Amino acid sequence: MTTSKFEPERFRSPAYLNVLDHTAATDKLFISAACMYCLKHEAEKGFPLEICGLLVGKSSIDGWHVNSVHPVANLNTDRSADRFELDPVGYQRIDRELRGSGNEIIGVYHSHPDCPAKPSPTDLNSAWEGFAYPIISVCAGAATDLLCWTVNASGDAFMAISIEETV
């Protein structure tokens, strides 16, 4: 894991540290290099604004298998680095298109402009259990780090998920 070039003080505050559960998750995020590139590219393109979107694929016993990445509008237009609001219309459209395809929405990604790829308390408030949450850190316009998270069993913190690149 690389370290962020930018880490605002609040990321070391108790409120932020409390949303991290250091238990090792056994589930993994399986994602192709092409999809990883897409996440980083979207995050860089959107900088300095925060971008978000959906991961589509399949959840299974060993984790989340990503088949495609779908940018969705961020309705939060202020430049806060720890707030995003995924457009529900975009969500519903993709969800509808997936019906009968065997694929489903398995996660939500978003970027942290000039902030580390660690979840914030706000991220926890809006997170759903069972979803994968990749966060892309974009520092001075370049994607420097991508970490993936999921909500723990008690629903009170994020656990880090390891990422396995597929072909």
Ligand SMILES: [Zn+2]
């Ligand atoms: Zn966030």
